Amino acid sequence: MSGDAKGKLGKHAVVLGSSMAGLLTARVLSDQFEKVTLIERDELRDDPEPRKGTPQIQHPHVLLAKGAQIMAELFPGLFEDLVAVGSTPAEMSDAAWFHSGHWLVRAKTGVIAYSQSRGLLDWKVRQRVRALPNVEVMDRCEVKGYLTTPDNTRVTGVQLHRKGEAETTLDGVDLVVDASGRGSQTPQWLEQLGYPRVPQTLIKTDVCYTSRIFHRPKNHQANWLMVAIYAEPPHGKRVGMVFPIEKDRWLVTLAGYLKDHAPTDDAGFLEYARSLARPDVYDAIKDAEPAGPIVQHKIPGSQRRHYDQMSRFPEHLVVLGDAVCSLNPLYGQGMTSAALQVMLLDKCLRNQPPGSLTGLAQRFRKQVPSVLLLPWMMAMSQDMSHPEVEGARPPGFGFMSWYTKQIMSLAAHDEDVVRSFANVQHMLKSPATLFSPGILWRVLTARPPEGNSAGVSGASHSS
Numbered sequence: 388m389s390g391d392a393k394g395k396l397g398k399h400a401v402v403l404g405s406s407m408a409g410l411l412t413a414r415v416l417s418d419q420f421e422k423v424t425l426i427e428r429d430e431l432r433d434d435p436e437p438r439k440g441t442p443q444i445q446h447p448h449v450l451l452a453k454g455a456q457i458m459a460e461l462f463p464g465l466f467e468d469l470v471a472v473g474s475t476p477a478e479m480s481d482a483a484w485f486h487s488g489h490w491l492v493r494a495k496t497g498v499i500a501y502s503q504s505r506g507l508l509d510w511k512v513r514q515r516v517r518a519l520p521n522v523e524v525m526d527r528c529e530v531k532g533y534l535t536t537p538d539n540t541r542v543t544g545v546q547l548h549r550k551g552e553a554e555t556t557l558d559g560v561d562l563v564v565d566a567s568g569r570g571s572q573t574p575q576w577l578e579q580l581g582y583p584r585v586p587q588t589l590i591k592t593d594v595c596y597t598s599r600i601f602h603r604p605k606n607h608q609a610n611w612l613m614v615a616i617y618a619e620p621p622h623g624k625r626v627g628m629v630f631p632i633e634k635d636r637w638l639v640t641l642a643g644y645l646k647d648h649a650p651t652d653d654a655g656f657l658e659y660a661r662s663l664a665r666p667d668v669y670d671a672i673k674d675a676e677p678a679g680p681i682v683q684h685k686i687p688g689s690q691r692r693h694y695d696q697m698s699r700f701p702e703h704l705v706v707l708g709d710a711v712c713s714l715n716p717l718y719g720q721g722m723t724s725a726a727l728q729v730m731l732l733d734k735c736l737r738n739q740p741p742g743s744l745t746g747l748a749q750r751f752r753k754q755v756p757s758v759l760l761l762p763w764m765m766a767m768s769q770d771m772s773h774p775e776v777e778g779a780r781p782p783g784f785g786f787m788s789w790y791t792k793q794i795m796s797l798a799a800h801d802e803d804v805v806r807s808f809a810n811v812q813h814m815l816k817s818p819a820t821l822f823s824p825g826i827l828w829r830v831l832t833a834r835p836p837e838g839n840s841a842g843v844s845g846a847s848h849s850s
């Protein structure tokens with residue numbers, strides 16, 4: 388590897404996978420390498436349509452405000468572009484949230500989230516990446532393994548396969564980044580190279596998303612732009628959500644924990660919506676015209692691959708995104724967690740000595756747990772509030788569950804609490820802010836919420 392006169396860290400970096408983690412990685416690497424090759428197994432068309440390698444994009448994708456902030460830094464003007472093609476910016480107060488047995492008070496929080504189909508978001512980001520002069524996109528090309536130095540201590544390239552063609556290689560590469568998602572084959576490829584097995588954790592929740600796009604009824608009137616009815620553990624397992632997406636449509640999902648999954652036939656879908664803790668999702672869709680088929684995606688649970696714990700790991704290789712940590716999607720953290728890992732990579736690259744990548748792979752993998760701590764803890768604590776979810780509860784879990792319940796109870800009427808909660812949930816502020824003296828006092832002296840558990844969110848159809 389060698390840097391160049393313009394201060395680049397290397398000549399050539401390769402990224403596996405062109406979904407969100409891969410796209411953001413390519414953007415960051417384009418500052419540090421003369422050339423970046425983004426390799427994708429699927430054909431990448433210039434449109435927002437779903438593709439085989441990312442089936443999840445047919446389901447709602449909440450982009451947390453922290454993730455949006457990072458993307459806006461990497462791609463100035465991205466959200467203005469998205470709004471121009473139908474994305475809806477929404478304040479927390481635009482959403483009706485039924486959580487922990489009551490509606491959250493509709494407080495102005497200053498936290499803005501953009502609602503659009505995931506396909507639209509990916510398409511706009513992909514266009515930005517494709518426009519970078521030193522990024523080359525190789526689609527319809529599958530990575531089949533790593534090339535290494537003879538002693539296997541350093542990754543030097545990748546083996547490639549294009550359908551109908553003989554296998555080829557891309558060698559002499561300075562850095563390889565695996566952003567190929569939950570199905571990443573790095574664990575197997577490393578074992579074949581003589582490395583130990585990467586330790587893994589799975590918090591099994593057997594969640595299933597069943598989703599359908601609807602045309603938003605012309606006469607629909609509600610006091611929300613989006614609505615979410617959350618399961619109330621320990622008994623509730625069903626979630627229903629309606630999100631606005633481009634072309635004046637709704638993306639509606641019915642999600643169930645622990646194998647309590649929604650059916651994929653029309654009547655079963657509606658019946659499941661009717662069974663939710665509140666009728667708002669059912670009321671919204673019962674007369675709405677479908678704009679597509681019912682699609683389903685099963686997620687076994689949140690999964691971690693602990694590359695940081697391996698006793699040996701090759702140089703010049705980085706693994707990030709869902710390939711490292713694939714979270715229960717119900718908390719909307721996947722893309723933001725990928726963005727945080729990409730920003731960590733950016734920081735590690737900027738801290739390298741000029742023209743050298745030595746030690747980068749080790750430093751990055753050791754620091755990944757620090758950026759995953761918050762999303763992982765948030766997902767795990769909510770998953771584990773279902774008693775059927777197996778796994779040792781961490782010390783203090785009982786107190787944290789009680790505290791969270793108190794916070795959610797206060798959120799039924801206390802606007803300050805909702806503001807703090809929104810900032811934490813969107814990863815803009817540390818959870819420690821929920822323990823500030825003002826909030827702690829309210830938690831300790833709180834009485835059960837009154838009045839807004841039985842009502843409706845305000846949704847109605849005008850006739």
Ligand SMILES: Cc1cc2nc3c(=O)[nH]c(=O)nc-3n(C[C@H](O)[C@H](O)[C@H](O)COP(=O)(O)OP(=O)(O)OC[C@H]3O[C@@H](n4cnc5c(N)ncnc54)[C@H](O)[C@@H]3O)c2cc1C
Nearest residue numbers: 404406407408428440443448449530568708709716721722
């Ligand atoms: C149902 C569902 C709902 C979700 N909802 C949300 C949400 O609301 N908010 C949120 O932030 N996140 C959500 N997520 C998570 C989100 O989809 C991911 O975290 C996000 O896409 C980042 O993943 P990634 O880029 O690491 O991997 P992926 O999105 O899985 O992409 C991997 C890419 O690598 C390619 N690839 C795989 N193997 C190879 C190979 N060998 N060679 C070349 N290319 C390869 C694939 O074709 C694909 O393009 C959800 C996930 C699911 C399943």
